[in-house]
């Protein structure tokens with residue numbers, strides 16, 4: 328590439344090891360105060376926290392939508408802490424003399440339930456005592472008879488009489504026979520309102536059940552009321568019912584949940600149709616809970632519309648944030664986060680300031696967005712614990728920077744392991760090429776999961792349309808839709824610089840060896856480069872890899888996962904990567920990695936082509952045409 332054509336400057340990536348301001352003075356996290364209340368421990372979700380506080384006050388339902396590990400269940404628990412405990416209640420189930428199959432339900436203030444059951448137990452004991460006296464009396468009479476008339480016949484007769492008495496007594500019911508009620512919900516001694524996590528619960532667990540009774544006839548059976556089991560909706564009475572992935576509940580269960588929310592009572596019946604429990608149906612059992620439902624964006628489409636509308640009408644919907652701005656205030660919150668994770672874990676030592684800096688740096692890196700910190704705090708908490716374990720193993724009093732760095736290296740998610748395997752595999756079979764140049768073949772970059780990059784080779788062939796009708800876009804590989812869109816965007820650009828409609832050609836695009844889970848939406852500049860190269864017959868340098876989204880105007884738009892993609896390129900042996908200018912500040916590389924790669928941030932497609940295409944007369948002529956045609960080029 329000639330000097331006059333050189334685009335931008337290779338980016339000097341940020342390095343680890345520089346000190347970082349944290350917005351608070353401390354030498355170890357031992358000095359950081361961890362708030363007592365869970366709601367004050369929730370970090371970076373200010374809007375959600377406000378909503379939870381209001382909803383707790385006003386008894387409103389809440390739908391939390393967002394990515395895993397951002398604090399949804401934590402918010403549910405925090406809400407339970409905010410609810411009053413004075414009006415907690417116990418629920419008892421009594422036998423119904425009029426209809427055995429409809430046990431009666433009674434609600435009493437917390438702790439009274441136990442007393443009531445105790446009273447009934449005492450009474451029942453009295454009746455049992457009478458039976459024992461009768462048996463003792465009969466035995467006494469038998470002994471007397473044997474004493475007065477000691478013969479084999481008397482003894483046998485005596486034994487027979489005792490056995491018959493025992494059988495009779497066990498089947499004997501007093502006219503007012505005492506049946507002890509069952510304490511269905513016991514809230515005695517609770518210091519917090521209940522928090523019940525019903526994620527993934529089956530119908531019986533969620534809505535309550537009546538157990539099957541194998542001895543239901545012949546007087547040996549267990550009374551119906553004793554077989555009644557409360558559901559999670561009942562146990563959450565006056566508390567919080569938390570359900571993650573709410574849309575995975577069957578529609579029937581969602582419908583029942585809705586009824587329970589409307590009525591604030593729900594009878595318990597046997598859930599298994601063939602069992603004797605199905606004949607039993609209690610009176611309605613109170614279930615006045617606040618629903619905190621959670622899920623991802625898909626949930627909104629899949630959840631029962633009536634349930635969603637109930638929450639919307641009588642509650643709040645919140646979108647959980649995945650990043651927060653990288654301000655001193657927010658870094659300070661991350662310091663608090665590390666301290667509270669240490670306290671919660673209870674087994675790991677506190678962190679030194681250096682170690683916390685490294686956690687904050689990891690939060691910057693994981694945000695995948697310039698000037699932001701990640702809020703996927705469960706994963707970050709995983710690093711905190713892993714670093715703690717490493718320090719414990721080394722017998723240290725505090726967790727130090729090196730322990731955090733080691734934990735980060737070790738915490739290789741499954742996707743990253745898979746990505747490494749792809750790269751190894753592809754290199755072995757020469758699917759990834761890192762030398763020479765080739766027409767129509769480009770090294771794209773993609774991510775699997777959130778953190779793992781892979782090199783994604785793409786090939787394109789362009790030929791005049793086989794039929795007289797319009798040409799076709801033929802895409803193979805798993806990322807068909809994305810490739811089609813990319814081809815459509817590039818066709819707008821080609822039309823302008825070439826003055827020719829791309830529809831006269833058949834365009835074949837193949838993503839070589841793609842696998843499940845690969846996200847290719849940022850592959851559009853790669854597809855465009857492959858198609859233009861194939862159309863113009865100009866080879867693409869194979870030591871270059873690229874990522875970026877293409878607009879119809881030829882702009883290169885930002886993508887996610889810049890750092891893992893560059894890391895994948897480095898591991899594959901690529902020497903140059905092209906990334907969108909807007910992602911420039913998202914790149915964090917260790918010093919040794921940074922030395923192995925040249926990074927070019929670009930803004931327009933002509934800049935991509937300038938770097939990626941092999942330098943020759945044809946290329947210079949092409950760039951001239953593109954730059955004249957596209958107003959955006961510089």
Ligand SMILES: Nc1ncnc2c1ncn2[C@@H]1O[C@H](COP(=O)(O)OP(=O)(O)OP(=O)(O)O)[C@@H](O)[C@H]1O
Nearest residue numbers: 368369370395396397398399400401571704705708
């Ligand atoms: N916003 C946050 N503030 C503080 N800690 C958090 C936050 N988000 C997550 N954590 C930490 O991660 C752990 C797991 O979070 P939580 O279970 O609430 O996530 P979630 O959004 O409910 O995820 P999932 O949907 O997968 O259940 C918490 O116990 C806490 O340690």
